Amino acid sequence: MTDNNAKTLEAIKYTRGDLRILNQLVLPHETIFETVLNVQNGHAAIKTMKTRGAPAIAIVAALSLAVDAHTRFQQGQFNTVDEAVKFLLESLDYLKTSRPTAVNLFDAAAKLEYLIKSTAETAQEPANVIIAYIEAAEQMLIDDVKDNKNIGKYGADYITKNAKNPDAISVLTHCNTGSLATAGWGTALGIIRDLHENKKLEHAYCTETRPYNQGSRLTAYELVYEQIPATLVCDNMASALLKQNPNVQAIVVGADRVAANGDTANKIGTYQLAITAKYHGVLFIVAAPSTSIDLKTKGGNDIPIEQRPAEELVTVAGVRVNDNEPTAIRTAAAEIDVWNPSFDVTPASLISAIVTEKGVVVKKEGEDVFDMAAFLK
Numbered sequence: 080m081t082d083n084n085a086k087t088l089e090a091i092k093y094t095r096g097d098l099r100i101l102n103q104l105v106l107p108h109e110t111i112f113e114t115v116l117n118v119q120n121g122h123a124a125i126k127t128m129k130t131r132g133a134p135a136i137a138i139v140a141a142l143s144l145a146v147d148a149h150t151r152f153q154q155g156q157f158n159t160v161d162e163a164v165k166f167l168l169e170s171l172d173y174l175k176t177s178r179p180t181a182v183n184l185f186d187a188a189a190k191l192e193y194l195i196k197s198t199a200e201t202a203q204e205p206a207n208v209i210i211a212y213i214e215a216a217e218q219m220l221i222d223d224v225k226d227n228k229n230i231g232k233y234g235a236d237y238i239t240k241n242a243k244n245p246d247a248i249s250v251l252t253h254c255n256t257g258s259l260a261t262a263g264w265g266t267a268l269g270i271i272r273d274l275h276e277n278k279k280l281e282h283a284y285c286t287e288t289r290p291y292n293q294g295s296r297l298t299a300y301e302l303v304y305e306q307i308p309a310t311l312v313c314d315n316m317a318s319a320l321l322k323q324n325p326n327v328q329a330i331v332v333g334a335d336r337v338a339a340n341g342d343t344a345n346k347i348g349t350y351q352l353a354i355t356a357k358y359h360g361v362l363f364i365v366a367a368p369s370t371s372i373d374l375k376t377k378g379g380n381d382i383p384i385e386q387r388p389a390e391e392l393v394t395v396a397g398v399r400v401n402d403n404e405p406t407a408i409r410t411a412a413a414e415i416d417v418w419n420p421s422f423d424v425t426p427a428s429l430i431s432a433i434v435t436e437k438g439v440v441v442k443k444e445g446e447d448v449f450d451m452a453a454f455l456k
């Protein structure tokens with residue numbers, strides 16, 4: 080089931096009845112896979128960010144229910160179709176409470192709920208509903224890698240065609256949008272991989288991405304693993320980098336939710352990168368699967384923004400010694416108040432293009448917003 084052709088890091092290992100996730104809290108120091116036995120484990124892995132990244136959150140949620148349902152089915156726990164349906168729907172409701180911003184989780188849950196209800200209408204026995212659910216969740220894992228490869232191609236092509244100097248393309252990225260945030264390959268990082276594979280990439284820059292350091296811990300790790308020429312910068316170096324290095328011709332980021340008008344929620348710090356891209360005349364590209372587009376959300380003000388615990392901002396994680404849990408090291412003054420939104424919203428007006436597996440969306444001449452509904456038709 081796991082796509083071995085991806086040839087990139089794998090954060091989700093799955094075969095029917097067996098789900099293991101890479102614990103991203105201990106990367107880059109240790110590679111530890113943890114078994115997810117049920118929806119409680121899946122919910123906890125997402126909430127504590129052992130698994131993170133919009134597509135990976137949705138897939139791990141769906142698969143945690145797949146392994147849970149598989150075990151219960153093997154144990155003969157479902158006597159009727161209604162019992163199976165009740166368990167699946169209640170579990171999806173519970174998983175939806177794990178993290179609020181990335182819409183992929185809600186999109187996946189809505190599709191799975193529809194499948195459960197429609198299968199139940201003609202189901203003769205619980206097995207019909209359980210198997211249909213498991214197969215649909217497994218398909219999400221397969222589809223994600225395929226979609227990411229297409230995002231990579233479309234995005235690399237767009238950058239190459241729109242860069243002022245296509246012979247020296249360097250890009251800056253934020254947060255982690257690679258194999259660790261998806262089923263494999265990645266979205267914004269997938270574009271960087273594609274440029275690199277096709278010898279179009281001069282250099283990749285990644286931000287540290289405070290406070291959780293997805294950039295320095297995870298993206299830097301992926302770039303080194305893939306042997307892509309890359310440099311790490313602090314978040315507050317981005318404008319200086321664009322000023323000093325004209326070869327940085329695009330900033331590519333992922334998305335947690337794209338509203339109907341193209342306003343995009345992504346990792347905190349994305350908005351300030353879009354402002355500096357505009358100022359320096361650099362392309363600002365959002366890369367995401369179409370499951371990140373939420374037509375029910377009209378604009379960015381309607382996107383729920385997750386607040387993370389203050390602890391993540393005032394401490395850095397230590398490393399494990401002798402199998403003891405890492406001790407957090409406090410870096411901020413005691414008792415200081417903390418604001419820690421996990422995401423911000425970049426207005427559509429600052430975005431050059433939104434790249435999905437279905438193609439590239441741009442604004443109409445003279446318009447400040449995208450028509451995501453027309454694109455999805």
Ligand SMILES: CSC[C@@H](O)[C@@H](O)C(=O)COP(=O)(O)O
Binds near residue numbers: 134266267332345
């Ligand atoms: C392909 S991942 C896209 C986004 O989910 C990513 O940029 C991001 O913001 C991740 O946030 P995280 O808080 O690490 O889950």
